[in-house]
Amino acid sequence: MxxxxxxxxxxxxxxxxxxxxxxxxxxxxxxxxxxxxxxxxxxxxxxxxxxxxxxxxxxxxxxxxxxxxxxxxxxxxxxxxxxxxxxxxxxxxxxxxxxxxxxxxxxxxxxxxxxxxxxxxxxxxxxxxxxxxxxxYTQGICPKTRCPKSLVNGPCGGFVNGKCEIDSSKDCAWVLIYEKLKKNNGLDKFINSFIEPK
Ligand code: SF4
Ligand code: SF4
Known part of the structure; x- marks a missing residue:
């Protein structure tokens, strides 16, 4: 458990x-x-x-x-x-x-x-x-786990068409987070905040 x-x-x-x-x-x-x-x-x-x-x-x-x-x-x-x-x-x-x-x-x-x-x-x-x-802070999506680089403050920039550069069969966690932040008007707040690296 x-x-x-x-x-x-x-x-x-x-x-x-x-x-x-x-x-x-x-x-x-x-x-x-x-x-x-x-x-x-x-x-x-x-x-x-x-x-x-x-x-x-x-x-x-x-x-x-x-x-x-x-x-x-x-x-x-x-x-x-x-x-x-x-x-x-x-x-x-x-x-x-x-x-x-x-x-x-x-x-x-x-x-x-x-x-x-x-x-x-x-x-x-x-x-x-x-x-x-x-x-x-990440709209219910865990970048620590779902991003292979465990990035917690935004994407690496390597994604292509929303897919992860490390494993193209998977969505880039940060693209998913970004889309949800946009829908919930959370982009400004997120961009101005900082999450300690894990
Ligand atoms: S790894 Fe940490 S940040 Fe990710 S879902 Fe679990 S407790 Fe939350
Ligand atoms: S493409 Fe997205 S999910 Fe993949 S390593 Fe970069 S930030 Fe992480």
Whole structure:
């Protein structure tokens, strides 16, 4: 399973700057086992949001957010999810990217994925459990894992027609991030920020 820990309040609130409402997705799989998406954690985040005047349209608890097909099926029938602009995740980075693969909404990470414990699986294709999740800044796409050079502040410039120069069968992670930043009006903010190299 993926072991997760909650980010600091300061970092969570920084990634929520300018937001007035969110839809929360909590993972009842690994995150509950890490005590980061259990009842107390959900209550803690709910209070943090309410103390900072951010409304919650709904809290959806899903069995395993990374089970993309099931997650997509459930969320496609949820009108509050459909209406929401910003989604807050109490899940590992893989869960966030599962939702990001079928949604262009703004995705915010509350947790850091720290380690794979007991079960090793294809989770690592989307998340390298680096311990300091930056998905809130990269539109729910992990450049640490999905860019072969692990670049975190933009592309190397080698992509051709949106495909990676290292493996042309794969999309350049940074082209995907750029397209989502554009859709969510996040380009200016991103260009003026800096993410520490991993
Ligand atoms: S930044 Fe990437 S590797 Fe690090 S926790 Fe987030 S998804 Fe995983
Ligand atoms: S082309 Fe894109 S995904 Fe490939 S190494 Fe360069 S920045 Fe990374």
């Amino acid at each position: 993926i072991l997760t820990v909650q980010k600091s309040d300061k970092e969570i609130l920084k990634s929520l700057e300018g937001e007035s409402a969110v839809f929360i997705i909590a993972c009842a799989g690994c995150a509950v086992k890490s005590n980061t998406a259990d009842k107390q954690s959900i209550e803690y985040i709910s209070k943090l949001l309410s103390d900072n005047n951010i409304k919650i349209s709904e809290i959806e608890i899903l069995g395993s957010v990374c089970a993309k097909q099931k997650t997509q099926e459930i969320l496609s029938k949820n009108t509050n999810f459909q209406k929401a602009k910003t989604i807050l995740f109490l899940s590992c980075g893989t869960g966030i990217q599962a939702v990001g693969s079928f949604s262009d909404k703004r995705l915010i990470a509350v947790l850091n994925s720290q380690a794979i414990t007991v079960v090793e699986s294809s989770y690592s294709k989307f998340c390298s459990v680096c311990g300091d999740c930056i998905l809130s």
